[in-house]
Each structure stands twice: as structure tokens, then as C-alpha cells.
Amino acid sequence: MSRLLQAIAVVAIFAVPGSSQDDAAPSQTDRGQAALERWNRLDPEQQERMRGRFERWQKLSVEERGEYKRRADEVGRARKEALRQLRKEDRERFETLDKETQDGVLRELTHLMLVERTQRLRGKLPPEAQARLEGASPEERKAILDEFRRGDLRRAGERALNDLARKLGLKEEEIEAIRALPPKEHREELLALQRRAIESGVLDGMRPKDLDERSWEKMRDLPTRDFARDLYRHRDRGDMSRRYRKRRQIQEMLMPTLDELIEVSRAPERERRALMASLVRARVQAQAAEKDKLPPGLLEEMPSVSDHEFIRRLRHFTRPPRDPEARLRRPGEEGHPRAHDQRPGRTGPPPRPGPPGGADHPGSTDRPGGRREREGKPGRGADSPRP
Amino acid sequence: MKNRIPDRCQDFRELLERALCKPAAQLEPLAWHEHLGVCPECRSLLEEEEALEHVLASLPAPTLPEALAERVLARLRSEHAPRDLDSLLDLDQFEGPEGLTERVLDELELDRLLARVPEPEVPAGLSARVLVGLGPERQAPVARVIPLRRLAPVAAALVALLAFFALRGKDEIEPPVAVVPVEERPSEELLAVLDLLGDESLWIDDPDDASEIDIALSFDESDELLLEYLAKLEDEEEKNG
Numbered sequence: 001m002s003r004l005l006q007a008i009a010v011v012a013i014f015a016v017p018g019s020s021q022d023d024a025a026p027s028q029t030d031r032g033q034a035a036l037e038r039w040n041r042l043d044p045e046q047q048e049r050m051r052g053r054f055e056r057w058q059k060l061s062v063e064e065r066g067e068y069k070r071r072a073d074e075v076g077r078a079r080k081e082a083l084r085q086l087r088k089e090d091r092e093r094f095e096t097l098d099k100e101t102q103d104g105v106l107r108e109l110t111h112l113m114l115v116e117r118t119q120r121l122r123g124k125l126p127p128e129a130q131a132r133l134e135g136a137s138p139e140e141r142k143a144i145l146d147e148f149r150r151g152d153l154r155r156a157g158e159r160a161l162n163d164l165a166r167k168l169g170l171k172e173e174e175i176e177a178i179r180a181l182p183p184k185e186h187r188e189e190l191l192a193l194q195r196r197a198i199e200s201g202v203l204d205g206m207r208p209k210d211l212d213e214r215s216w217e218k219m220r221d222l223p224t225r226d227f228a229r230d231l232y233r234h235r236d237r238g239d240m241s242r243r244y245r246k247r248r249q250i251q252e253m254l255m256p257t258l259d260e261l262i263e264v265s266r267a268p269e270r271e272r273r274a275l276m277a278s279l280v281r282a283r284v285q286a287q288a289a290e291k292d293k294l295p296p297g298l299l300e301e302m303p304s305v306s307d308h309e310f311i312r313r314l315r316h317f318t319r320p321p322r323d324p325e326a327r328l329r330r331p332g333e334e335g336h337p338r339a340h341d342q343r344p345g346r347t348g349p350p351p352r353p354g355p356p357g358g359a360d361h362p363g364s365t366d367r368p369g370g371r372r373e374r375e376g377k378p379g380r381g382a383d384s385p386r387p
Numbered sequence: 388m389k390n391r392i393p394d395r396c397q398d399f400r401e402l403l404e405r406a407l408c409k410p411a412a413q414l415e416p417l418a419w420h421e422h423l424g425v426c427p428e429c430r431s432l433l434e435e436e437e438a439l440e441h442v443l444a445s446l447p448a449p450t451l452p453e454a455l456a457e458r459v460l461a462r463l464r465s466e467h468a469p470r471d472l473d474s475l476l477d478l479d480q481f482e483g484p485e486g487l488t489e490r491v492l493d494e495l496e497l498d499r500l501l502a503r504v505p506e507p508e509v510p511a512g513l514s515a516r517v518l519v520g521l522g523p524e525r526q527a528p529v530a531r532v533i534p535l536r537r538l539a540p541v542a543a544a545l546v547a548l549l550a551f552f553a554l555r556g557k558d559e560i561e562p563p564v565a566v567v568p569v570e571e572r573p574s575e576e577l578l579a580v581l582d583l584l585g586d587e588s589l590w591i592d593d594p595d596d597a598s599e600i601d602i603a604l605s606f607d608e609s610d611e612l613l614l615e616y617l618a619k620l621e622d623e624e625e626k627n628g
Contacts, residue, residue: 035578036421038585040395044512044519047573053584054577068589071604075588078603107587114588117603124614125602126621138597145605153610156617163616187609194612228608273596 067146075110078117081229082109090258097262104265108256108276119315120236126152157186164193167202191224198231208234250294251318253284254311277307284314394519395422399429407436408538414440421572 042050060068083106086094094102122130132144165175178189197203199220207216211234219230237248260279267275288294302310399422406414414437423430583589588604591597
């Protein structure tokens with residue numbers, strides 16, 4: 001009997017990991033088959049485009065390919081974020097859509113999440129980095145961001161570790177163990193420490209104040225990276241809802257409705273972005289006229305600009321000004337963005353270095369070495385982490 | 388619309404049709420076709436054709452009884468005027484219309500000239516797009532598969548015609564080749580990164596559109612955390628002079 005039990009135990013030990021692995025991840029053959037089926041669903045034009053991209057892919061170095069994969073992970077996380085941000089009623093409607101429409105809606109929403117996040121992160125970059133990005137080509141921008149990530153941000157890693165470890169009361173050997181981790185694991189550990197610090201309450205003011213208990217509990221169920229992503233988004237929007245309601249209103253107006261997303265998802269690929277801009281603009285203009293939601297005079301000064309430029313200029317108003325006390329600035333006043341085609345680097349030789357503070361913030365008195373004000377910078381708001 | 392056959396089935400059945408049209412049908416290579424992995428209908432169609440070919444191949448070659456030809460000729464001669472029959476059988480005495488040989492040779496010369504005209508370049512993917520466009524109008528492929536047996540008289544006539552021209556003329560005639568577009572299967576390497584290639588956000592060419600999202604693609608959550616600490620660090624450095 002005992003031998004029988006031993007035999008069963010041995011079989012169970014060897015069988016369970018195998019079967020659970022099979023359940024967890026599709027085999028390589030399944031993935032290949034799924035990819036082939038996906039390929040077969042593409043129309044000839046799309047297949048041609050994929051072949052063109054594949055040629056570009058083959059010319060990339062190993063590091064460049066790694067960077068593309070890292071970016072693809074970011075898109076994946078933005079997609080999950082987009083799904084989480086759907087309101088309950090929209091989510092229910094979304095579930096009833098056919099797969100193709102769902103994909104189209106999700107693609108546009110993901111893009112909007114990335115646009116919003118880029119705006120937020122740009123505001124957190126030091127002015128020097130912002131100025132360098134202005135007017136740079138896409139490849140140059142990529143290089144600048146990569147350099148910044150590997151240089152300045154790595155320097156901040158030690159500061160973050162010391163701060164979080166002190167707040168959480170980590171022992172010296174624990175800190176050393178984290179310090180010895182490879183860069184990727186090191187960053188994962190920093191995120192985990194930050195989460196622990198927020199959840200345990202030792203990092204004051206980091207929990208978004210406009211989040212009810214149920215939403216907070218829901219957020220705590222998320223994996224660490226998703227938790228961090230939602231946290232920053234909520235903090236950003238929370239800030240605006242409290243101090244800059246007008247800006248928050250504009251941000252809400254710029255978010256497309258589910259109906260608009262559905263309509264756009266069914267449009268030919270090349271026309272989607274233009275159609276989206278056109279739909280949002282029409283709605284914003286109608287709403288703004290009814291409820292006086294936009295800064296006075298703003299609409300009157302933009303009748304001839306393209307839909308894309310219209311949205312871009314309005315989006316500028318959703319960012320908090322450098323000076324927290326500054327009022328909304330109207331076009332033509334100091335601090336208002338220039339027309340897109342008049343910005344440095346858009347036409348003719350880029351007039352570098354740009355105006356103080358970069359083209360997005362002309363007229364700013366920022367200068368290297370000077371006292372800087374930064375959008376979304378911690379320590380400015382009441383809910384920022386305190387050392 | 389109800390009877391519409393999927394494009395992949397159309398492609399496979401065209402290949403099958405071509406294989407069956409050859410004098411010795413070679414169906415074995417088709418058994419490895421990728422499409423069969425996902426289409427039971429085409430798999431079963433191929434099996435049926437294979438079974439039929441197997442049966443036909445197993446039959447003994449027909450042999451005629453000795454002296455049958457002589458008996459048939461004797462019978463025919465008894466029923467028809469002997470001169471007519473003999474003139475038909477004697478090909479050497481065939482008298483065609485005047486100038487036929489020259490006209491045939493002229494036509495052959497024209498064919499040879501046409502053969503030298505370079506093939507027009509077809510845009511990549513055109514054939515597949517045309518097939519997709521014609522999809523609804525195309526007939527059910529099952530009906531288009533012509534068994535070899537039905538083609539036998541046509542093939543025999545064609546062979547006889549070719550043999551006739553080969554005997555009469557000096558020019559070689561290349562048999563017409565039907566060109567059926569075959570979609571090129573993507574490489575395994577391409578399929579392995581297809582998700583990545585299909586991610587529109589990663590392949591934006593317009594600089595303005597790319598700059599709208601590139602920071603979010605470059606920085607992850609840990610970078611955002613470090614950005615905040617970098618700001619603190621710079622503040623501290625500033626305070627400390």
C-alpha cells in the first residue's frame with residue numbers, strides 16, 4: 001500500500017508541473033499556428049506592409065530589437081490600462097461588440113493612453129531634456145530618451161533605494177542585496193518597495209485622494225507594474241480635478257466616446273486618426289458653445305486650423321502650468337503654444353537651442369542651473385512623496 | 388454566398404486540380420500542404436482523389452486479344468467501301484487544302500515571336516487581391532475539380548495534334564502552361580515576430596505622430612518613479628549649492 005502511495009506521489013510530482021505549464025502557456029506550435037491564422041486574416045495590402053516592416057526588423061541590431069520588444073511591452077501595458085479605464089456601462093457595451101470592432105476600439109484607446117502618458121512624462125522631464133527633444137527627429141528623440149534613461153535616471157535609482165529602504169526600515173544587507181541585482185530586477189524591486197511603502201502608509205500622500213475605498217482595493221489587486229501605472233494616472237488626474245477643474249473638463253471633452261471609437265474602428269486604416277480628430281472637434285465645439293466649457297475666445301481663434309492641430313492645441317490646455325497659481329493662458333498670451341508649423345524644428349533649420357524652457361513653454365525663464373519648476377514634479381502638491 | 392468556399396480552400400483545390408490534370412497524378416506532395424491541417428473538407432477531398440488514383444493504378448493494363456485489329460478492319464471493310472477506309476487509314480496519302488502547311492508554319496512563327504515578348508511585370512500581391520475580389524463569383528471548387536478520366540479524350544486529342552505538328556513542321560512547340568498564383572508562405576521568423584510587426588504604435592513614420600507617444604513608449608513605470616526621485620535629487624543638489 002505504501003509503495004502504491006509512493007508511486008502515486010512520484011507520478012504526481014512529475015505530472016503536475018508539466019500539466020500546469022501546458023495550461024499556463026501555449027506551446028510553440030500553437031503560437032505558430034495562431035500567428036499563421038492571423039497572417040491569413042490579413043488582406044494582401046497588410047501582408048505587404050508586414051513584409052516591409054520585417055525587412056526593417058531584420059536590419060536592426062540585437063540592442064535595437066530589444067528596444068522594440070521593450071516598447072511593445074509598454075504598448076501591452078497601455079492596452080490593459082485602457083481596458084481598465086473603461087467605465088462600467090461602456091465596458092458592458094464593449095463586451096457585446098464583435099472582435100474586429102473591439103480590436104479597433106482598443107487600439108484607439110491605447111493610443112490615447114500613450115498620448116496622455118507622454119504628456120505627463122514630458123512634464124516630469126528636466127527642462128534641458130525637454131529642450132533637446134524639441135525639433136529632434138524621431139531617431140534623435142529615441143537616442144536622447146535612451147541616453148537620459150541610462151544616465152540621469154540610473155543616478156536617481158540610488159536615491160530612490162535609500163529613501164524607500166529608510167522608510168520601510170530595511171536592513172543594510174537587504175539594501176545591499178537589492179543593489180546587487182541586475183538593472184531590470186533592480187527596477188522591479190524599487191517598484192515593489194514603493195508599493196509596500198504606499199500600502200503600509202509610510203509614504204504619505206501617494207494614495208490618490210479622489211479614489212474611493214472600493215476602487216483602491218481593486219487597484220491593490222493589480223500586479224505591481226499595473227498598480228504603479230494606475231497610481232500615477234490617478235494622481236495626475238486627481239491633481240487636476242482638485243485644482244484645475246477647467247483643465248480637467250477639457251481633458252474629459254477630448255476623450256472620445258465609445259460611439260466615436262466604434263465609428264472610427266470601422267473606418268479604413270489610413271483615415272482613422274483624421275476621422276477621430278474630426279469627430280472629437282465637432283463634439284467639443286458643440287459642447288463648448290453650449291456650456292462655455294472652453295477658455296473664452298479660444299474657439300474663435302482656431303477656426304482655420306486643421307482638426308489635428310485643433311486637438312493638439314486644446315490638449316496643451318489639459319496640462320497644468322508651470323506656476324501652480326497661473327491662470328489659463330489664452331492664445332497669443334505668454335505661455336501659449338505656437339502654431340504647430342511655427343515651432344522650432346518644424347520648418348527650416350531648427351533654431352537651437354530653442355526659447356528658454358523649450359518651444360512648448362516659450363517665455364519661460366528656465367535655464368540650466370536656475371531654479372526649475374516642473375509639471376507634475378513631486379513635492380509641489382500635497383500628495384507628493386516626502387523624503 | 389451560402390456556398391462560398393474560403394480562399395484557402397480555393398487555392399488548395401486549384402493545386403489539386405492541376406495535379407490531377409497531369410498524366411501521372413502526383414498527389415503525395417499535396418498531403419503535406421499546410422492547409423490540410425485546418426480544413427477537414429479539403430483533407431477528405433484529397434483522400435477521395437487519392438483512393439481513386441490508387442484504384443486506377445492497381446488495375447491491370449488493358450490488353451487486346453490477338454488479331455482483334457484485323458477482325459475489326461475486316462468487319463469495317465465489309466460494311467464500308469474499301470477505298471474510303473483505306474484512304475483514311477493511309478496517312479501518307481493525306482491531302483490537305485492547298486497552302487495549309489504554309490499557313491500553319493506562319494502561325495507557328497507568330498507564336499515564336501510572341502514567346503519572345505517579355506512577360507509584363509505584375510504588381511506584388513495583385514493576383515491574390517484579384518482572387519479575393521472575385522471570391523463571391525467564383526464557382527464552388529468541388530465542381531471545378533475535373534477528374535482525369537474526363538480529360539482523357541481532350542488530352543489524347545491534344546497529344547495527337549502535337550504529334551501531327553511535330554511530324555509536319557520543324558519548329559518545336561512548347562505546351563501551354565497554366566499559371567496559377569500560389570501565395571508565398573511567410574517565413575517562420577516573420578511569423579514569430581508578427582505581433583510586434585502588427586503593432587501600429589511601434590511603426591509610426593510620421594515624426595509628429597511619433598512624438599505624441601514616444602516618451603510613453605520609452606519610459607516604463609519604474610522610470611516614472613525615478614523621474615520623481617531625480618527631481619528631488621536635483622532639488623537637494625541645488626539647496627546644497
